[in-house]
Amino acid sequence: MAMLLFSAGGVAGAAETAPTAQPDPNAAPSTRPAAGPEKTTRAAAAGARPVSGKSPTAAPLSRNAAPGGFQRVTSQKVQLKNKVTDADGDKSTLTFEVWTADAAGNPLKKVSIADNEWGVIVSPYVASGTTVTVDVPVGKLALNTNYVFHTSAFDGSLYETSWSPWAKFRIELPVDLTLPTPDYSAPDPTSLNTPPNYYQTKPLGSAGTPLSARSSQSAVEQCSEADADGRQVCFGKSTPVAKGKAPKSGAKTAGAAAATAGVEWCNTDFESILATRFTECDVRSVPIYIRMNGTIQATARFMFLRMLQLDGQNSFTEHLTIEPAQQIPLAFREINFVGVEHLCQGSCTPQEPDHSAWQGKTWWVPGEMHSASLTTSYTWDASVAGKTYLYKPDVKIDANILPADGQIRPFMTGYQWSLDYDGGTEDLDQIRCDTTDAGPGTGCVFVNHAPTYIFNAKAFPQAAAHAWLIQKATPKHPGSMADQKPLYYMGDSAQNSRSRNRICPTGWAAANGDASALVDASDALNCDEFAFASTYNSGGMSSAEGGLNPALLPGGTTPTGAACIGTYAKKHGSMVHLFSLNGTDPTFSEVCGRSAISGMHNQESMGNHFATFMRDMRIMDKDAYWLDTRMDDGGTCKYGIGGGQPVICKLAAE
Incomplete structure (x- = not known):
């Protein structure tokens, strides 16, 4: 079967419509004789009328139809197709007429798709049985608009008595932004x-580098030895608290506020862990228990905040803040944080401050809600060019816990930061320092923050x-x-x-x-x-x-x-x-x-x-x-x- 193809380049623009007075879309084709006048001679009338195919299509088609059963054309170079036959074997033309349509496919306005009186495309004469393909010229059809088209056949003497069935189509490219x-x-x-985020996003292929300060254990309670009566005190595991239900911290001292100045998202209002490439803030709600034979008798909950800032070419800084999350129960006489110890690896060296460097008292009794903060500097050896190092700073916090039941002897216990990570964030505080040309001079980043x-x-x-x-x-x-x-x-x-x-x-x-x-x-x-x-x-x-x-x-x-x-x-x-x-x-x-x-x-x-x-x-x-x-x-x-x-x-x- 032969196919006739007429080329038309370019891209569709805005649709051009016929004048306001619209013809009857279903009137006999002979009323719009774009292919030529119908002949009325007796010989012409005796011949068979040509017939359009029953399945007109627009092309190129998507595999998926548009809503409403419209054929979805996936190119701005639109082709219209239909078959034509003539029982007498005469050659015939096909006239292609396009209308805008409503969502149901009913014709609304006739669209001019050719520069002639009728605004239609008329094919040349073709042999009976031919599928005719015509290209719609530039600027005639719009994207994302409902259209219908139909065809009428003419053999030089007679038109078919009615138009072909309507074919519904839309030009909807798979991408149109x-x-x-x-x-x-x-x-x-x-x-x-x-803004900071809590995603731990490691370099490709990195499963985590073993570091000497990192414990292989899961988060654990950190307890004193039990006395002869079975009593002990413990730092419990920090537990995530739903937003809006977290314990609210008390009033902060000026020293605590200064420790995180300029980093508004790092505060003790809620438990969280967040990081940027140069600042990491880990805020934990940590309980302190008094236990008797494994049964908790009283709980005091503190907010621990550790903010690490990579603020130097061969140094970085830790800001540690401790404050009660709630009123300390009367079952405690005093909670006294008596010392801290900082850890790092290799050439990373903490500059351990003495106890006088704390801003605010480091002991609490029932009724007190103040904050205490401590700033610690770390240095690392940046003297050798072309090197890369991984560090994981850690801190141990020791406390004396005095119950209020008349037994004056305090219980001492400790809390180590690396033993109490929230799941999936255990390496968010891992620091990579380098003396390469990756950045200006030497410097450090939180390598697992993207x-x-x-x-x-x-x-x-x-x-x-x-x-x-x-x-x-x-x-x-x-x-x-x-x-x-x-x-x-x-x-x-x-x-x-x-x-x-x-x-x-x-x-x-x-x-x-x-x-x-x-x-x-x-x-x-x-x-x-x-x-x-x-x-x-x-x-x-x-x-x-x-x-x-x-x-x-x-x-x-x-x-x-x-x-x-x-x-x-x-x-x-x-x-x-x-x-x-x-x-x-x-x-x-x-x-x-x-x-x-x-x-x-x-x-x-x-x-x-x-x-x-x-x-x-x-x-x-x-x-x-x-x-x-x-x-x-x-x-x-x-x-x-x-x-x-x-x-x-x-x-x-x-």
């Missing part, structure tokens, strides 16, 4: 003041929108803190080039992009890959090379960008959109994306901004980090994210 207008004056955001790189989405929305799409709509969610899918930095420049060339071969952006996305005459189309080629998450990095998410076609063994979601930026109406490539139908199970976008947006979204982030955060090979795209759909996504459905959203930059 409306981007905000760029603000090139928007300053680059900084990662230095991002910092956040922030896109300047206001200035470079094309790059930010592409990363947002892949982060939100694919199962790997690269860089998403909400999905706990960090990016892992990969520092091998040769591997970086291999990964990038596999995803973005030379010429791909020029062949698949659109110049309307460019900023000015000096701009050029770039291929933007995500996840980045400088990560172990890159689709271009094979498993054998250490890659986490190789992009493979079915049966393939070498990563390729053809297995990624392909998109391109294009001005559509007054706004730039990010569209899926014409003719592609992603499943949203892909592990990566590549997009033909403005080179300026691609390069400036990273460039010096990312290099500054790397140095500020002392990022090394395999370190984890998050990506905040600073894009938000504001609930505008038509089908939502995931499930293989189209992603049609209007994005805003934060």
